[in-house]
Amino acid sequence: PKFSVGYPLLMAPFYLLFGDEGMFYVSPIMGFLTLIAAYLLFRLWSSPLASLLAVLTLAANGVFLTYSNYMLTHAADICFVTWAMYFLWRWYRTPSAGWGIATGLALGVSIAVRPTNVLLAAVVAVAAIAVFARTYRTKIIPWRALVALAVACAVIPLLLALYNYRQFGSPFVSGYQLTNEQNAYSLAALKAHLGPFTLGMMEDALFIAFPLGL
Secondary structure, X not given: OOOOOHHHHHHHHHHHHHOHXXXXXXXXXXXXXXXXXXXXXXXXXXXXXXXXXXXXHHHOOHHHHHHOOOOOOHHHHHHHHHHHHHHHHHHHHOOOHHHHHHHHHHHHHHHHHOHHHHHHHHHHHHHHHHHHHHHHOOOOOOHHHHHHHHHHHHHHHHXXXXXXXXXXXXXXXXXXXXXXXXXXXXXXXXXXXXXXXXXXXXXXXXXXXXXXXO
C-alpha cells in the first residue's frame, strides 16, 4: 500500500455504514470540525468577533474549500493538526494529563494520516520545555502532565513505525518510496522547488496572509 494507514482507517467506518459514497463524507466533516477547532484556538488569543472573522477567512479560502470537498487527506490532516494545537495550547496554559493525552492522540492521528506531521513534535517539545522551565522555578513540576503528553504523542507514531517496518522493512520508509515520492521530503527538493512553492503559498494557500507573515 502506498498511502499511510490513517486516512483509510478514517474512511472505513463511513464505507461500512454508507457504502462507496460514504467515503466522500469524510473530507466535508473534517473541514467542518477544523473550523470549530480553529475558532476555539483563536478564542484563546482573541475576542469572539476577531475569532469569528478569522474562521470566516479560513472558510472562504479557496484551497480549504477545495480539499474539504475532495477525497484526499488534506482536510483530515488540517483537522487533526488544528485540534492538536488547540489541545497543546490548553495543556501549555494549564498542564494536565487530560490535555496531554488529547494533544498526543490528535497529533498521532495526524501523523498516521500524513507522516510528515512528525515534524510538529518540535512544537510539542518547545511547549514541554517551556512548561518545565516555568514550573521549575516554583518547584512544582507537573510530571504527570509531562509524562502523559510524551507517552500519548509517542503511541501512534510508534505503531505507524512498526507497520512501516513490517510492510517496507524500515520504520522510516513509507509506501511513497515505492514510487520514489519519498525523495521529495528533503531539503534538496524544497530548495529546487522553492520558487513555485512560495508563489503557490502567496497566490493560493495563504493569499495576503503569507507575505504579511513573512
